[in-house]
Amino acid sequence: MTAFPTVSVTPVPGVGARAARALTAEFARQNAATSALLVGADHASAVVAAAVEALLPGDTLTLVPGRDSSSDLLRGHISGLGSWVADRVKIVESLAEAQPADVVIVGEPLTGTADEARALIDQLGKYLSDGAVLSVAVPAGPGRTAGAAAELFRQGALFGVGSDLVVRNQPPLRVHKLRFSPAEVSTAAGLAPAYRTSSVPVTRTMHIDSNGVAAAGIALGLAVLARRARPKSKLWLVPALAAAPVAAFFRDPERDVPTDPAAIISSADGKVLSVERLRDERFGPGEFLRIAVFLSVFDVHVNRAPVAGRVADYFVEEGGYANAATAAAEHNVAAYTVLDTDQGTVVVAQRTGLIARRIVQRAPVGTLLAKGERYGLIRFGSRTDVYLPADRAEALVSVGERVVGGSTVIARFTNA
Numbered sequence: 001m002t003a004f005p006t007v008s009v010t011p012v013p014g015v016g017a018r019a020a021r022a023l024t025a026e027f028a029r030q031n032a033a034t035s036a037l038l039v040g041a042d043h044a045s046a047v048v049a050a051a052v053e054a055l056l057p058g059d060t061l062t063l064v065p066g067r068d069s070s071s072d073l074l075r076g077h078i079s080g081l082g083s084w085v086a087d088r089v090k091i092v093e094s095l096a097e098a099q100p101a102d103v104v105i106v107g108e109p110l111t112g113t114a115d116e117a118r119a120l121i122d123q124l125g126k127y128l129s130d131g132a133v134l135s136v137a138v139p140a141g142p143g144r145t146a147g148a149a150a151e152l153f154r155q156g157a158l159f160g161v162g163s164d165l166v167v168r169n170q171p172p173l174r175v176h177k178l179r180f181s182p183a184e185v186s187t188a189a190g191l192a193p194a195y196r197t198s199s200v201p202v203t204r205t206m207h208i209d210s211n212g213v214a215a216a217g218i219a220l221g222l223a224v225l226a227r228r229a230r231p232k233s234k235l236w237l238v239p240a241l242a243a244a245p246v247a248a249f250f251r252d253p254e255r256d257v258p259t260d261p262a263a264i265i266s267s268a269d270g271k272v273l274s275v276e277r278l279r280d281e282r283f284g285p286g287e288f289l290r291i292a293v294f295l296s297v298f299d300v301h302v303n304r305a306p307v308a309g310r311v312a313d314y315f316v317e318e319g320g321y322a323n324a325a326t327a328a329a330e331h332n333v334a335a336y337t338v339l340d341t342d343q344g345t346v347v348v349a350q351r352t353g354l355i356a357r358r359i360v361q362r363a364p365v366g367t368l369l370a371k372g373e374r375y376g377l378i379r380f381g382s383r384t385d386v387y388l389p390a391d392r393a394e395a396l397v398s399v400g401e402r403v404v405g406g407s408t409v410i411a412r413f414t415n416a
Contacts, residue, residue, distance in 0.1 A: 014109075014169065014170045014171060015045060015046055015047055015107070015108075015109060015137065015169070015173070016046055016166075016168070016169045016170070017046045017049075017050070018166055018168050018169060018197065019046070019137060019166040019169040019173050019175065020045070020046035020047040020049065020050040021050050021195055022137075022164045022166055022173075022175040022195065022197050023047055023050070023105055023106075023107070023135050023136075023137055023175055024036075024047065024050040024051045024054055024105060024135070025135075025164075025177065025194050025195040026103050026133040026135055026161070026177055026194070027051060027054045027059075027061075027102075027103040027105065028050075028053075028054035028192075028195065029191050029192045029193070029194050029195070029370065030056075030059075030102070030103070030190070030191065030192075031056075031190045031191065031192060032058075032190045033056075033057075033058030033059060034056075034058075034059050034060075034102045034103065035059070035060045035061075035062070035099075035100075035101040035102050035103070035129070036051060036054075036059070036060070036061045036062070036101055036102065036103040036104075036105060037061075037062045037064070037098050037099075037100075037101035037103070037104045037105070037127055038051050038061065038062065038063050038064065038105045038107050039064045039066075039095060039098075039104065039105065039106050039107060039124070040064065040065075040066035040067070040106055040107040040108040041063040041064060041065055041066055041069060041074060041107050042065075042066045042068050042069045042107065042108075043069045043073040043074045043076070043077035044069075044077075045066075045107060047105065047107040048063065048074075048077070048107070051105065052078075052081065052085055052089070055085065055088050055089075059088055060088055060089075060090065061088060061089045061090070062089075062090045062091075062092060062098050062099070062101065063078075063089060063090070063091045063092070064092055064094065064095050064098060065091075065093075066107060066108055067108070071091050071092070071093050074091045075091050078091065095123075095127070098127055099127075100126070100127050100128060100129045100132070101127060101128070101129060101132060102129050102131075102132050102133075103132060103133050103135065104124055104127055104128055104132060104133070104134045104135070105135045105136075106120070106124075106134075106135065106136040106137070109137040109138060109139060109173055110136060110137070110138055111138065111139055120136075121134075121180075125180070128180060128181070130181050131159075131179065131181055131182060131183035131184060131187065132179070132180075132181070133161055133177055133178065133179050134176075134177075134178045134179075134180070135175065135176070135177045135178075136175070136176050136178075137166075137173040137174065137175045137176070138173065138174055138176070139171050139172070139173060139174075140165055140166075140167075140171070140172040140173055140174040158180065158366070159179040159180065159181060159182045159183065159365075159366035160178075160179055160311065160363075160364040160365050160366020160367040161176075161177040161178055161179045161364070161366065161367055161368075162176075162177060162362060162363065162364050162367055163175060163176045163177065164177075164196065164197040164198065165197065165198075165210075166197050167210075175197075179366055182366070183310065183366075183368055185309060185310045185340045185341060185342060186342055187368060188308035188309050188310055188341075188368040188369060188370060189261065189308045189342065189371075191308065191368060191369075191370040191373075192370055193257070193304075193370045193371075193372055193373035193374065194370070194373060196362070196374055197210070198210045198211075198362065198374075199252045199302075199374060200213050204254075205253060205254045206251060206252070206253050206254070207251070207252040207253070207254070208247055208250055208251060208252060209250040209251075209252050209302060209377060211250050211360065211377065211379070212246065212247045212248075212249065212250025212251070213247065213250075215246045215247065215250065216243040216244070216246050216247035219239040219240070219242050219243040219246055220239070220240065220243050222239040223236045223237070223238075223239040223240035223243070224236075226238075226239065249297070249301065249380070250301070250302075250377070251300055252300065252302045252374065253300065255304075255372060255404065255405065255406035255407045256407060257371055257372030257406055257407065258371075258407070258409055260409075260412075261413075262412045262413045262414075263371075263409045263412060264306050264307055264386070264388060264393060264409065264410055264411040264412060264413065265304070265306050265307075265371060265372060265405075265406060265407065265408060265409055265410065266293060266304075266306065266386075266403040266404060266405050266406070266407070266408045266410045267293070267303050267304055267305070267306045267348050267384045267386050267405060268293050268295055268299070268300075268301070268302075268303050268304070268384040268403075268405040269293075269295060269299040269300040269301075269403065269404055269405045270293040270294050270295040270296065270299045270383075270384070270402070270403060270405075271293065271294050271296075271400060271401070271402055271403075272291065272292070272293055272294075272397050272398065272399050272400060272401045272402075272403060272410075273292040273293065273294045273325065273383065273399065274290070274291070274292045274399060275289075275290075275291050275292075275395045275397065275398060275399060276289075276290055277289055277290075277390050278290055280387065282336075283338060283345050283347050283387060284344075284345050286344075286389060286390065286391065287390040287391070288347075288387040288388060288389065288390055289387070289388045289389070289390045289393050289394075289395060289411065290385055290386070290387050290388075291385070291386050291388070291395060291397065291410050291411065292383060292384070292385045292386075293383065293384050293385075293386075293403055294324055294325045294382075294383050295324070295353075295378070295382050295383065295384065297355065297380055300405060301377045301378050301379065301380070301382065302374055302376075302377045302405065303348070303350060303374070303375060303376045303377055303378065303384055303405065304372050304373060304374055304375065304405050304406040305339070305348070305363075305369040305370065305371060305372065305373045305375055306346065306348060306371070306386050306410070307339065307341050307343070307346050307371055308341065308368075308369065308370050308371045309339030309340055309341035309342075309346060309368075309369060310339065310340045310341075310366065310367070310368050310369075311337060311338070311339060311363050311364065311365050311366060311367045311368075311369065312338045312339060312340045312345075312365065313336075313337075313338040313365060314335070314336065314337050314338065314361060314363075314364070314365055315335075315336055316333070316334070316335045316336070316359070317333070317334050317336070318333055319331045319332045319333045319334065319352075320332055320333070321333065321352055321353065321354060321357065322353075322354065323353060323354045324351060324352070324353030324354065324382050324383035325353075325383075329351055329353065329383055332351050332352045332353065332383075333351070333352045333359070334349050334350065334351045334352070334359075335349070335350045335359045335361050335376075336348070336349050336350075337349075337350075337361060337363065337375065337376075339369065343389060343392050343393070343413050343415075344389040344392060345387075345389065346386070346387065346388055346389070347385075347386070347387035348384065348385070348386055348387075349384065349385040349386075349387070350376060350378050350382070350384055351378075351382060351383040351384070351385065352378065352382055353378075353380070353382045353383060355380040357379070357380075358378070358379040359376070359378050359379075360376045360377045360378070360379070361375065361376040362374075362375055362376050363375040363376070372406040372407075386410065386411075388411055392413055392414055392415055393411045393412065393413055393414065394411060394412055394414055395410065395411045396409055396410060396411055396412060397410045397411075
């Protein structure tokens with residue numbers, strides 16, 4: 001038997017550090033003792049380096065050699081990293097010798113048809129523990145046969161997780177992180193926020209969402225076109241000068257998330273519009289405590305999970321585009337992310353505003369979200385509402401108060 005799964009797929013060169021970090025993200029975010037299985041491991045690859053870097057006390061990592069490596073080469077590499085790493089890493093000759101794991105990573109990008117992707121899933125299926133995540137990368141370029149395989153992965157992952165586009169890789173890759181059996185809701189409380197390729201680091205503490213990078217790029221592109229079309233005109237300065245503030249609108253700073261398990265944090269930056277108790281049959285028969293926050297165009301617009309939980313539902317309701325600071329915004333277009341948590345149902349509503357017309361939500365049904373984890377954004381002025389079980393939560397903020405997404409404690413669970 002060969003070391004790598006015996007399916008007809010073609011390895012694609014070039015998994016850089018950014019793509020490797022995306023591939024190993026589900027292993028890296030686990031705070032509890034976790035087992036990982038890396039199939040197709042190359043002793044010199046960035047994927048092996050990222051998996052080793054993610055190791056914590058109590059973790060175990062099993063490596064199955066890829067086509068360009070061997071068990072001897074892997075052992076030599078791992079032994080050179082010291083006894084702390086060597087004690088936690090097991091190297092096997094073939095996949096048949098491996099045990100089921102909490103995270104299974106395919107270390108080589110794959111191309112192929114849907115049938116070949118199905119064969120890969122079937123072969124790796126017995127190595128997935130209950131609720132385990134399979135992480136695999138396929139080329140992202142248009143016209144590749146990997147598109148059929150990627151679609152099969154998305155169809156087969158009935159319990160979510162999602163995918164990341166890694167543009168800054170050669171070739172660009174799409175990393176699918178898939179779950180084929182449900183994870184326990186309680187698992188979310190032990191997770192750190194996931195690494196997201198949609199957040200591009202600028203400094204150690206500041207990121208720009210990929211939407212901002214794209215928007216700034218478009219503005220600079222328009223400036224170049226304007227300069228070439230009318231070299232004597234100063235019109236090119238308009239889009240050129242707009243690039244920086246456009247990118248700044250999509251800023252995504254790092255935040256210190258409170259560790260208190262009873263703390264419920266703000267999902268967005270802004271000003272508290274209302275704190276009220278109400279009923280909403282869409283989310284259940286009980287009463288909810290709703291805390292609404294208005295985001296001006298000067299606020300950070302990246303949204304974060306207020307609590308740890310599992311995405312149970314996501315739906316969008318059509319409506320208008322009234323000023324988000326007014327009562328009429330109740331009937332605006334809104335996207336609802338429903339979370340199952342240890343304390344009951346928690347809902348986050350992303351509402352459009354007078355200017356905001358685009359809601360981005362990146363957490364498919366089944367995804368486990370850590371408290372404070374980025375899961376989406378709203379472009380330009382808007383409003384974010386958090387619905388909490390009224391009999392289990394008490395508000396700690398009042399109308400008019402400024403809050404910081406991912407940091408300010410807006411409420412507490414009373415029975416946690």
